[in-house]
Amino acid sequence: MDRLPENPLILFNNWMEQAKEQELNDPEAMALATCTKSGHPSVRIVLLKSFDEKGFKFHSNAESQKGQEIAENVLAALCFHWKSLRKQVRIEGHIEMASQKEADEYFVGRPYMRKIGAHASAQSRPLDSREFLEQKLEELKKLYPEGSDVPRPDYWVGYLVVPEKIEFWWDNPDRLHDRIVYTKDNQANWNQQRLYP
Numbered sequence: 001m002d003r004l005p006e007n008p009l010i011l012f013n014n015w016m017e018q019a020k021e022q023e024l025n026d027p028e029a030m031a032l033a034t035c036t037k038s039g040h041p042s043v044r045i046v047l048l049k050s051f052d053e054k055g056f057k058f059h060s061n062a063e064s065q066k067g068q069e070i071a072e073n074v075l076a077a078l079c080f081h082w083k084s085l086r087k088q089v090r091i092e093g094h095i096e097m098a099s100q101k102e103a104d105e106y107f108v109g110r111p112y113m114r115k116i117g118a119h120a121s122a123q124s125r126p127l128d129s130r131e132f133l134e135q136k137l138e139e140l141k142k143l144y145p146e147g148s149d150v151p152r153p154d155y156w157v158g159y160l161v162v163p164e165k166i167e168f169w170w171d172n173p174d175r176l177h178d179r180i181v182y183t184k185d186n187q188a189n190w191n192q193q194r195l196y197p
Contacts, residue, residue: 004180004192006190006192007190008163008166008168008182008190009051009052009053011168012051012089012166012168013051015080015082015085015087015089015168016028018082018085018087019080019082019084019085019087022082022084022085023082023083023084023085024084026047027082028047028048028049029045029046029047029048029080030045030046030047030048030056030058030078030079030080031043031044031045031078031079031080031081032044032045032046032058032066032076032077032078032161033076033077033078033079034066034069034070034073034076034095035069035073035075035076036069036072036073037072037073039073042065042066042069044066046058046060046066048080049106049158054160054162055093055096055160055161055162055163056078056091056160056161056163057098057102057158057159057160057161058158058159058161059098059103059106059107059156059157059158059159060123060156060157060159061118061121061123061124061153061155061156061157062155062156062157063122063123063124063155064123064124065123065124066124067155067157070095070159074094074095074096075092075093075094075095076092076093076094076095076161077090077091077092077093078090078091078161079091085170086170086171087168087169087170087171088168088169088170089166089167089168089169090165090166090167090169091161091163091165091166091167092163092164092165092166093161093162093163093164093165094161094162094164095159095160095161095162096159096160096162097157097158097159097160098157098158098159098160099158102158103152103156103157103158104152106158107152107156108152112146112150115144115150115152116137116140116141116144116150117137118152118153118156119140119144119150119153120133120136120137120140121133163184164183164184165181165182165183165184166181166182167179167180167181167182167195168180168181168182172197175197176197177197178194178197179194179195179196179197180192180193180194180195181193181195
């Protein structure tokens, strides 16, 4: 498998298509690692919504822990692990905000209850009880009945992880795995290097 595409997004797309066919749950699930300004790390699973030459896009609450960390420190990393394929992709880069138009377009297409949930949840902040959240949800359902236009909250935004390094890993016997890393140079060209497992 030495003859790999010059552009890592071609290989990523091939693997993602395989994952959509073979991964049982959420092939688009990715671990997102962020850091505070002082370098304290945190990681969580988010869902990839799209990817292209610009980067890997996800949507979230800008007032959440991850949103606050991104506002302080734009460096981030992603990790896809497809257990059924025995493959992994690691991505390092920086985060940029998607446009409001992109955020609007994504929000409009969300299912009704997810739109309501985005309004109901003060993500990452303390919650007194589950009952309080459910009561808030019912109030919002009255304010925005199903079928009505549910506006996107200002804090519900899109983020783009702009890759500077993409590493592909696939399993081999005896733990002599294959690892290929693509690194972007100053001219935005991708350079390819095999790594020891």
